[in-house]
Structure formats: structure tokens, C-alpha cells
Amino acid sequence: MVSVDTNAERTSGITTVRVVLTNDHTTPQAVRLQSNLDGPVWPPRRGGVDDPRWADDVWEATIRPGRTHGVGFASPAPPTEPLVEVVSSERQDADKLRSDSEVLAQLDDWRPRNEVLEREP
Helix, strand or coil: CEEEEEEEEEECCEEEEEEEEEECCCCCEEEEEEECCCCCCECCEECCEECCCEECCEEEEEECCCCEEEEEEEECCCCCCCCEEEEEEEECCHHHCCCHHHHHHHCCCCCCCHHHHCCCC
């Protein structure tokens, strides 16, 4: 089972939602979480880019056994009860999980063109 603990605050017409998911299983779980708010979901952004685990109002990620994961988002919609719903939680095969270093190793080797790096006199 994946435990869910939620909290919401409404300030100046914006609802911020905090969710804590805990994987109580002994295996990794692929979890899909859906917002129940009646309005758009504004996922967190880093460097101007939305968190890629969000697609519309659904968040999706794998949580390792015995681990806790925090999720947050905002919306102009007022809070509802419940705030979110675990749409699915399915066992994820351990051999399909990749470490951060494995993911980074598979990324393209990118660097800016030399013209961008040249200093102006």
C-alpha cells in the first residue's frame, strides 16, 4: 500500500497542495497520483521547465520500498476533499529501475558551440 498524507493552503486565490507518499511495500511501486481540484494544476518548475513527472493533473513516478516522497503543486481552484487520489500503484520490477548515474550516462553529450563560449574583447 502507498500511504498518502495531504495538506492545502489557500492564499490570495491560489491553493498550494503538499502531498507525502510513503511506499509501505517491500517492492518499488510505480505510482500515479491525480489532483481532485476542479481547475488547472501548476506543477513546480525548475529553470523555467515544468516538473516532467506531471502530465496535466496526473503525477507519475516510482517510489522505492520503505521510502517517502514529497509532491507539491498549485492551482487557482479551491481545495477539495480529498485533495488528490492515488489512481494506481503497481509493483515495479527492480531490474527496470535505474540509478541517477545510469540515467545521466545515457544523456547526449551536449555543449554549447565555441562561438557562444568565446569572450568578447
